[in-house]
Amino acid sequence: MExxxxxxxxxxxxxxxxxxxxxxxxxxxxxxxxxxxPAYITLFGEDSKAYYAARQQALRARREQTxxxxxxxxxxxxxxxxxxxxxTKSWRGILENGxxxxxxxxxxxxxxxxxxxxxxxxxxxxAIHNRANFLPASATS
Numbered sequence: 092m093e094x095x096x097x098x099x100x101x102x103x104x105x106x107x108x109x110x111x112x113x114x115x116x117x118x119x120x121x122x123x124x125x126x127x128x129p130a131y132i133t134l135f136g137e138d139s140k141a142y143y144a145a146r147q148q149a150l151r152a153r154r155e156q157t158x159x160x161x162x163x164x165x166x167x168x169x170x171x172x173x174x175x176x177x178x179t180k181s182w183r184g185i186l187e188n189g190x191x192x193x194x195x196x197x198x199x200x201x202x203x204x205x206x207x208x209x210x211x212x213x214x215x216x217x218a219i220h221n222r223a224n225f226l227p228a229s230a231t232s
Contacts, residue, residue: 103227110225111136114180117218122210130184134218135177136225145177175203175212178219 112135119130135141149170179199185192192198202208203215218224 105226107136107222107225108138110227111139111142113225115218115224117214117224119211119214128184130182130186132182132185132215133180134215134224135180136222137178137220138222138225139178142174142178142219145174149174172200172203175215175219176200178215 114133114135116131116133119128119132120126121128137143137146152166152170176196176199179194179196182192182194185194185202192202203212
């Protein structure tokens with residue numbers, strides 16, 4: 092019989108699902124300088140229920156699109172944006188022409204589709220898929 096205090100790992104310390112559901116607050120960074128900006132997006136992780144459901148829908152749509160036709164690039168873009176929207180829980184400090192933009196799925200989709208937002212979109216995508224962002228503090232120390 093092994094002594095649990097000396098051998099093995101406790102898998103609970105690697106539970107990313109709980110953290111993915113709670114969310115991770117990403118501070119956006121300037122695309123050119125990398126300096127932190129006063130804008131934050133709280134994201135669900137890829138192990139969250141919302142992201143998983145959106146990914147399953149995207150996979151079904153991609154299968155149908157592959158069989159159906161020539162607009163595969165457009166379909167992939169639509170699915171990518173849909174995944175980012177599904178992972179966006181909230182934000183603060185996002186302004187447009189000096190006015191705060193309310194975090195809604197429609198506004199998130201509109202912003203993630205803007206060409207000028209590509210650098211921020213990449214930051215969001217990387218944060219969603221970085222499981223370290225969603226681990227309990229005990230697992231990251």
